[in-house]
Amino acid sequence: MKKIGFLSFGHWSPEPGSHARSAQDVLLQSIDLAVAAEELGADGAYFRVHHFARQLGSPFPLLAAVGARTKTIEIGTAVIDMRYENPLYMAEDAGxxxxxSQGRLQLGISRGSPEQVIDGWRYFGYQPAEGESDADMARRHAEVFLNVIQGHGFAKPNPRPMFPNPPGPLRIEPHSPGLRERIWWGAGSNATAKWAATLGMNLQSSTLKDDENGKPFHVQQAEQIRTYRETWAEIGHERAPRVSVSRSIFPLIDDRDRMYFGRGGKESDQVGMIDQTRSIFGRGYTGEPERLIEELRGDEGIAEADTLLLTVPNQLGVDYNAHVIEGILKHVAPALGWR
Structure with missing residues (x-):
């Protein structure tokens, strides 16, 4: 059994055929798709965060709106770039x-990915400390965030406050109990997966990681997940961790599917250089349900994970994306034992 959700990058553009032609379109449609996915029985609604792009950016207004319109579906990000974040302000928004959402937030954070602008985090007022890289800065911001959402008091109270204070140092408010256990780290390497396990974060492993040994992507991803779980066990955390992977999966069920995806897509791994690091991109899956079932049985990364995030082509509209999600839930997942 796996939890199955969708992951939207939230693109918008005025191009012909786009159902999301503005920022308002994509925000409102993201809420509607989460509602539709919940009605279909999906487990999660996740959103990617990019800055300086015609994509979803500031996530917390959207997450709060989805939380207010839904009742059961998990609501998350995959991922928030911590280079851009004020950890304390973020703690308030996340709380x-x-x-x-009554405790349904599953917050994916990370160092982020290649950007639209050079060192975009500088425009947000952040820069690495002396001797620190931007990745180091992201991890430092993450550690501060993880610390303050635990709910411990740390700020010295004003002896003459406008309103009465509880005794002792003050914490970030609002505090949401249990949120600390629902933070995920988007790891692009085995080393950062181990770091996430050490800090007690869940793991989000996407379709891009460092190419560490030349093996197929799904095999490297499975190895990363096993390394993460081994580290988790060595540290001795009391709870069981969660692990997600993301995939592009499109079953060809009707004429619309064949029109959009019938010619296939990126159905083999790709290797390239990202920030001077050799990186491997995982393949997508497109085909008749029977063919998909057989191919997905061999995906070691999916087999190791407990949560699968389905990337959706959000510009094709809410109705079509709900159809894609329903097709996977009805025609693919049961045969693989995911449902």
Whole structure:
């Protein structure tokens, strides 16, 4: 059994055929797709965060709105780039969104990915400390965030406050109990997966990682997940960790599917250089349900994970993306034992 959700990058453009032609379109449609996915029985609604792009950016207004419109579906990100974040302000936003959704937030954070602009985090007022890389800065921001959402008091209270304070140092408010256990780290290497396990974060392993040994992507991803779980066990965390992977999966069920995806797509791994690091991109899956079932049985990364995030082509509209999700839930997942 696996939890199955969708992952939207939230693109918009005025191009012909796009159902998301503006930022308002993609925000409102993202809420509607989460509602539709919940009605279909999906487990999660996740959103990618990119800055300086015609894509979803600031996530917390959207997460809070989805939380207010839904009742059971998990609501998350994959991922928030911590180079851009004020950890304390983020803790306030995350606490509020989690309380609105009644504890359904699954917050994916990370160092981020290649950007639209050079060193975009500098425009947000952040820069690495002396001797620190931007990745180091992201991890430092993450550690501060993880610390303050635990709910411990740390700030010295004003002896003459406007409103009465509880005794002792003050914490970030609003505080949402349990949120600390629902933070995920998007790891692009085995080393950062081990770091995430050490800090007690869940693992998000996407379709891009460092090419560490030349093996097929899904095999490297499975190895990364096993390394993560081994480290988790060595540390001795009391709870069981969660692990997600993301995939592009499109079953060809009707004429619309064949029109959009009938010619196939990126159905083999790709290797390239990202930030001077050799990286491997995982393949997508497109085909008749029977063919997909057989191919997906051999995906070692999916087999190791407990959560599968389905990347959706959001610009094709809410109705079509709900159809894609339903097709996987009805025609693919049961045969693989995911449902």
């Amino acid at each position: 509020a969104a989690d309380l609105i």
